[in-house]
Amino acid sequence: MREFREEQLKLREDKRRLEEEKKDFEIEMQKKVEEKVKESLEREDERHRLKELENEKKLQDAIKANEELRRKLEQGSQQTQGEVLELDFENALVSEFPDDEIVAVAKGKNGADIRQIVKTPKGTTCGVILWETKRVKAWANDWPEKLKNDLRAEKANIPIIVTNVFPRGFKTNMGVFEGVWIVGYSLGLPLSQLMRQRLIDVAREKYFAQNNGLIFFEPLQNAVAKQMLQNGS
Numbered sequence: 001m002r003e004f005r006e007e008q009l010k011l012r013e014d015k016r017r018l019e020e021e022k023k024d025f026e027i028e029m030q031k032k033v034e035e036k037v038k039e040s041l042e043r044e045d046e047r048h049r050l051k052e053l054e055n056e057k058k059l060q061d062a063i064k065a066n067e068e069l070r071r072k073l074e075q076g077s078q079q080t081q082g083e084v085l086e087l088d089f090e091n092a093l094v095s096e097f098p099d100d101e102i103v104a105v106a107k108g109k110n111g112a113d114i115r116q117i118v119k120t121p122k123g124t125t126c127g128v129i130l131w132e133t134k135r136v137k138a139w140a141n142d143w144p145e146k147l148k149n150d151l152r153a154e155k156a157n158i159p160i161i162v163t164n165v166f167p168r169g170f171k172t173n174m175g176v177f178e179g180v181w182i183v184g185y186s187l188g189l190p191l192s193q194l195m196r197q198r199l200i201d202v203a204r205e206k207y208f209a210q211n212n213g214l215i216f217f218e219p220l221q222n223a224v225a226k227q228m229l230q231n232g233s
Contacts, residue, residue: 086113086133089162089188093131096189097196099123112150112159116192118199127199128156129192134163141167144180158195162188 086104093102093116101117112130119125132147147159160181167177173184174191183191 085135085162085164085185089131089133089185090114092189093192096192100196110150111154112147115154115156116196118196120200124203126203127158128154129158129160129195129199130154130156132159132161132163134161134165136163136165139163139165139167144178144182147180148178157199160188160191160195 090102090104093100093114097116097118099119099121101115101119103115103117105111105113105115113133114131116129116131117125118127118129130147130151132143134143143161144159147161150156151159158181159179160183162183162185164185166173166182166184170177170182174187175182181191181195
């Protein structure tokens with residue numbers, strides 16, 4: 001009887017121990033499952049965070065690329081507008097002054113945009129007008145000095161900037177600023193007529209002074225020379 005009771009106690013003890021081990025095992029498994037879930041969530045959060053960073057970078061790259069494209073298009077548009085103005089004014093000079101030599105300076109080369117070599121109908125050179133054409137948003141203060149440097153380098157006579165913008169405080173569409181003529185497009189040709197005639201007059205007077213009043217550049221029978229003498233008398 002005693003052995004039976006001891007056996008029963010032992011069985012109960014083994015059962016209790018097994019139940020505790022099972023419980024501990026379940027707790028341990030629960031912890032491991034929770035850790036795995038936590039790690040998975042953390043990895044998911046990290047992937048989500050990295051994905052957000054990736055999307056943010058793509059967005060910033062797209063914004064930057066769009067801004068760069070807009071800047072290039074705007075710059076290209078301004079450049080095209082300037083080239084159109086230069087070509088149009090060049091054609092106007094060619095049409096207005098067929099005796100002159102109108103030379104457009106190639107892009108990338110030093111010098112003014114247009115060189116107008118003033119000549120008489122017989123081809124005698126009287127002087128050179130340098131033209132810069134500007135079609136931009138704002139005036140740049142270094143334009144006059146640059147054109148004066150070109151003037152000295154080319155031994156030209158008159159510097160003129162045709163522009164849609166003017167220096168601060170400039171009240172008219174035509175005038176002299178820092179030793180350079182500044183003129184709006186609509187007054188470009190009228191100013192060129194005045195400056196051209198000035199060069200011809202100066203050349204004629206210089207010729208008269210050097211040659212004791214002999215006829216300007218051409219023989220007496222030349223009708224153009226006669227007319228110039230009459231105008232100068």
